[in-house]
Amino acid sequence: MTTTLDFPLFAARAEGYRPSPVRDFWAVSMQPGVISLAGGNPDLSVLPLGELGDVAARLVATRGLDALQYGAGKGTDGARAAVVRVMDAEGIAVDPDSIQITAGSQMALELVVKLLCDPGDVVLAEGPSYVGAIGVFAGLEASVVHVPMDDGGLRPDALEATIAQVRSEGRRIKALYTIPNFHNPTGITLAADRRPEIVRICADAGIAIIEDNPYGLLAFDGVTLPSLHDLDPENVFYLGSFSKIVAPGLRVGWAAVPRSARRRLQLAAEATTICASVLSQMIIEEYVTRHDWLGVLDRARALYLARSQAVQDALVAHAPAGTQWSVPRGGFFTWLTLPEGASASHVLDAAIENRVVFVPGTAFFADGQGQGNLRVAFSLENEATLAEGVARLGAAIATA
Amino acid sequence: MTTTLDFPLFAARAEGYRPSPVRDFWAVSMQPGVISLAGGNPDLSVLPLGELGDVAARLVATRGLDALQYGAGKGTDGARAAVVRVMDAEGIAVDPDSIQITAGSQMALELVVKLLCDPGDVVLAEGPSYVGAIGVFAGLEASVVHVPMDDGGLRPDALEATIAQVRSEGRRIKALYTIPNFHNPTGITLAADRRPEIVRICADAGIAIIEDNPYGLLAFDGVTLPSLHDLDPENVFYLGSFSKIVAPGLRVGWAAVPRSARRRLQLAAEATTICASVLSQMIIEEYVTRHDWLGVLDRARALYLARSQAVQDALVAHAPAGTQWSVPRGGFFTWLTLPEGASASHVLDAAIENRVVFVPGTAFFADGQGQGNLRVAFSLENEATLAEGVARLGAAIATA
Numbered sequence: 198m199t200t201t202l203d204f205p206l207f208a209a210r211a212e213g214y215r216p217s218p219v220r221d222f223w224a225v226s227m228q229p230g231v232i233s234l235a236g237g238n239p240d241l242s243v244l245p246l247g248e249l250g251d252v253a254a255r256l257v258a259t260r261g262l263d264a265l266q267y268g269a270g271k272g273t274d275g276a277r278a279a280v281v282r283v284m285d286a287e288g289i290a291v292d293p294d295s296i297q298i299t300a301g302s303q304m305a306l307e308l309v310v311k312l313l314c315d316p317g318d319v320v321l322a323e324g325p326s327y328v329g330a331i332g333v334f335a336g337l338e339a340s341v342v343h344v345p346m347d348d349g350g351l352r353p354d355a356l357e358a359t360i361a362q363v364r365s366e367g368r369r370i371k372a373l374y375t376i377p378n379f380h381n382p383t384g385i386t387l388a389a390d391r392r393p394e395i396v397r398i399c400a401d402a403g404i405a406i407i408e409d410n411p412y413g414l415l416a417f418d419g420v421t422l423p424s425l426h427d428l429d430p431e432n433v434f435y436l437g438s439f440s441k442i443v444a445p446g447l448r449v450g451w452a453a454v455p456r457s458a459r460r461r462l463q464l465a466a467e468a469t470t471i472c473a474s475v476l477s478q479m480i481i482e483e484y485v486t487r488h489d490w491l492g493v494l495d496r497a498r499a500l501y502l503a504r505s506q507a508v509q510d511a512l513v514a515h516a517p518a519g520t521q522w523s524v525p526r527g528g529f530f531t532w533l534t535l536p537e538g539a540s541a542s543h544v545l546d547a548a549i550e551n552r553v554v555f556v557p558g559t560a561f562f563a564d565g566q567g568q569g570n571l572r573v574a575f576s577l578e579n580e581a582t583l584a585e586g587v588a589r590l591g592a593a594i595a596t597a
Numbered sequence: 598m599t600t601t602l603d604f605p606l607f608a609a610r611a612e613g614y615r616p617s618p619v620r621d622f623w624a625v626s627m628q629p630g631v632i633s634l635a636g637g638n639p640d641l642s643v644l645p646l647g648e649l650g651d652v653a654a655r656l657v658a659t660r661g662l663d664a665l666q667y668g669a670g671k672g673t674d675g676a677r678a679a680v681v682r683v684m685d686a687e688g689i690a691v692d693p694d695s696i697q698i699t700a701g702s703q704m705a706l707e708l709v710v711k712l713l714c715d716p717g718d719v720v721l722a723e724g725p726s727y728v729g730a731i732g733v734f735a736g737l738e739a740s741v742v743h744v745p746m747d748d749g750g751l752r753p754d755a756l757e758a759t760i761a762q763v764r765s766e767g768r769r770i771k772a773l774y775t776i777p778n779f780h781n782p783t784g785i786t787l788a789a790d791r792r793p794e795i796v797r798i799c800a801d802a803g804i805a806i807i808e809d810n811p812y813g814l815l816a817f818d819g820v821t822l823p824s825l826h827d828l829d830p831e832n833v834f835y836l837g838s839f840s841k842i843v844a845p846g847l848r849v850g851w852a853a854v855p856r857s858a859r860r861r862l863q864l865a866a867e868a869t870t871i872c873a874s875v876l877s878q879m880i881i882e883e884y885v886t887r888h889d890w891l892g893v894l895d896r897a898r899a900l901y902l903a904r905s906q907a908v909q910d911a912l913v914a915h916a917p918a919g920t921q922w923s924v925p926r927g928g929f930f931t932w933l934t935l936p937e938g939a940s941a942s943h944v945l946d947a948a949i950e951n952r953v954v955f956v957p958g959t960a961f962f963a964d965g966q967g968q969g970n971l972r973v974a975f976s977l978e979n980e981a982t983l984a985e986g987v988a989r990l991g992a993a994i995a996t997a
Contacts, residue, residue, distance in 0.1 A: 202857055203857055203858070203861060204712075204713075204805070204855055204857040204858040204861075205803075205857075206713055206771050206772070206803070206804075206805050207712055207713060207858075207861065208711070208712060208713055208714050208715040208718070208771075209715055210711065210712075210715075211711075211712045211713075211861045211865075214712075214861045214864035214865045214868060215864065216860075216864065217867075238666060238667055239666075241661065241662050241665050241666055242662065244661065244665065246657055246658050246661035246662075246665075247658050249657050249658075249661065249665075250653070250654040250655065250656070250657035250658035250661065251654060253650070253653035253654055253656075253657050253876075254650040254651060254653055254654030255650070256650070256653075257646055257649050257650035257653050258646050258647050258649075258650035261641065261644065261646035261649065261650065262641050262642065262646075263846075264846055265641055265644065265646075265649075265844035265845070265846035265847065266638060266639075266641055266844070266845060266846050267638055267840075267845045267846065268846060300700040300704075300848065300870045300873075300874070301870050301871055303868070303869065303870055303871045304700075304869055304870045307868065307869050307870075311608070311610065311611075311736075312604075312607055312608060312610075312611045312614075313604075313606055313607065313608055313611075314608050315608040315609055315610070318608070329867075329868070329871070332864070332867070332868040333868050336711075336864075336865060336868045371606050371608075372606070403605075403606070404606075405604070405606050440667075444665035444666070445665070445666060445667045445871075446663075446664055446665035446666050446667065446668060446874065446875035446876050447665065447874055447876060448700065448848075448870060448871075448872070448873065448874040448875075455604055457602055457603055457604040457605075458603070458604040458607075460616075461603060461604075461607065461611045461614045464614035464615065464616065464732070464736075465611075465614045465736060467617075467729075467732070468614060468703070468707065468729070468732040468733050468736045469703065469704055469707050469869070470700045470701050470703055470704045470707075470848060470870070471701055471703045471729070471845075471848075472848070473700075473848065474700070474846065474847055474848040474874045474877050475846035475848075476653075476846050476847060476876075476877065477874050477876065477877070
């Protein structure tokens with residue numbers, strides 16, 4: 198082991214940029230024969246690659262002087278129209294003027310947190326929560342306080358209690374960060390009747406909501422629930438992504454934000470990347486406007502449903518007694534609760550011996566919780582591989 | 598005029614994201630008949646658009662599962678190899694491990710400042726300096742103190758005096774931000790003999806250097822000078838860009854940084870955008886590896902030289918007595934100093950009446966300097982248009 202000393206002039210926030218445990222398994226998961234239940238990459242095999250290649254070629258050859266030039270800081274009109282179309286497909290009404298295109302949804306989150314949080318400010322988040330969001334909060338020196346979930350998602354009673362508790366400690370809460378649909382890492386969806394309640398609690402408490410919705414169109418049954426954004430557009434910072442419904446390698450996402458936040462958000466976006474890739478924005482515009490993207494999405498949903506089902510079946514067959522897991526209705530993930538007293542880090546050691554990897558639960562908490570949990574991602578492997586991976590995982594749980 | 602109220606929960610730093618004066622002229626400059634000497638976009642007409650389109654199509658069709666997927670946080674190996682090749686063309690040796698790919702060079706700057714500067718920390722910068730950098734410093738609550746330049750660029754004596762002065766005020770200096778080659782906005786190049794001196798002054802003072810070099814390969818005569826990075830790679834954060842030598846719309850840039858900064862830089866980059874567009878990185882890799890990018894660059898340099906010359910000739914013909922201007926040896930810009938007592942904002946009013954626009958000097962200072970200066974960009978208009986634009990500008994100066 199070598200110790201890496203940091204550059205001596207670093208700011209305090211540099212300390213917050215810490216390695217994510219997801220990264221640590223990358224090397225292991227790349228070894229031949231190892232089954233990865235770790236990464237949450239979408240399966241791109243459903244995409245019409247030939248068509249998309251033709252789109253890219255035509256854009257560069259015939260509109261290259263625009264596609265390869267700097268673009269508008271807010272995003273191209275075409276990309277913003279594509280966002281309206283995609284949100285409409287999920288039943289979400291959005292003011293086109295509210296949309297800020299970013300170089301991926303991660304950047305949208307980073308910008309919103311940059312605008313909202315001074316060092317020490319508190320962000321509430323489901324416990325567990327998206328590991329990449331925890332990284333953003335840490336880097337910008339915001340403190341995460343987790344709010345417990347159950348099978349219906351974030352618990353409104355727990356939200357109210359947490360707000361009261363944090364405030365009684367004299368700490369300032371700026372936002373609730375939440376992934377209402379097919380939550381990462383649990384796969385759980387926020388119950389419809391909780392949505393207006395959570396929106397009301399935050400509005401009453403003077404806390405903004407950051408609604409992160411990358412998976413909303415990935416319901417196995419195609420059913421969508423009301424977005425928090427629609428319930429209170431002037432207090433919700435909505436984050437959207439083309440990564441799970443088109444392609445992450447293009448790096449195009451967006452935020453749809455309250456009127457009073459748009460100007461600063463655009464300026465912050467310009468200060469960060471000037472604009473998102475114009476070529477990427479144009480490819481997405483063309484794909485979402487002139488191609489059967491919803492048909493492709495239907496095939497993707499069917500694929501993910503079959504994979505989720507394979508994981509569920511294998512868990513029933515192979516998980517030792519006392520193991521519990523979530524039953525996702527969409528998205529990429531299932532969340533396991535190990536038998537009483539079992540530790541995911543011990544299970545991981547045994548799993549690596551069995552040539553299977555996953556992300557242990559502690560990665561999804563900012564405060565050390567999650568030692569008895571782990572996440573299984575089913576988005577990228579086929580059903581047979583997933584079944585074998587879960588069998589190996591079950592054996593690892595039994596021996597750990 | 599309407600007043601825009603900010604979202605009530607904004608952090609202190611939100612205040613720092615202020616409109617750039619360059620944006621304000623965008624609307625005016627888009628009106629028919631208006632000649633823009635304002636924007637610094639590269640001229641992409643030299644690019645082999647058909648070839649680039651074919652490259653994009655082939656990458657998507659045959660390697661789409663990689664090109665459209667998430668990529669490595671540090672950048673693709675191919676893009677990093679392309680950076681080595683491009684830096685080598687400028688005579689700069691670089692450790693491939695030091696290279697962090699970003700979604701444009703602006704993002705590389707933002708990340709480096711994020712890592713280096715706590716609120717209130719001082720960044721030294723040439724006076725004038727790049728307006729987009731001033732925006733980054735403001736957003737991250739760093740204070741800019743300008744160091745005077747002359748025809749040889751940043752003055753080492755002024756740098757030493759400024760360091761002493763700032764420190765005597767009890768303020769902490771973290772970095773010198775400098776654009777040594779064909780500086781934006783002045784077009785001036787840092788004299789060769791000043792380079793080791795500036796590197797030494799900063800090293801002795803314990804101040805990092807941020808070397809921003811988007812234009813280094815755009816010398817009209819092809820001559821390159823030693824980079825600050827090569828002189829002190831463990832204290833220089835080098836920022837590079839494909840925007841001026843390939844295409845800005847792909848949004849790929851990079852930083853080459855000291856060993857002790859690489860780990861946090863990668864983590865900060867991942868927290869900000871996960872990765873840069875993989876498709877964009879692959880297009881650049883292909884273009885720089887298998888195409889005559891240096892031949893294209895030669896044509897671009899010839900184009901910019903002719904345009905710069907047209908501006909110089911027109912200034913000789915039309916600038917009122919007492920007007921002074923820089924004579925760039927590369928890049929996109931000439932910097933004007935108006936006759937004693939003249940104000941660039943008054944000149945701009947007259948110029949807009951004459952249907953020509955430019956960016957007034959105050960945009961390039963964080964402290965209100967530059968009222969008697971303005972920037973002329975010659976990168977995007979042809980020679981006849983530039984000559985006419987400068988004639989109109991000369992008339993505006995005469996009447997203002």
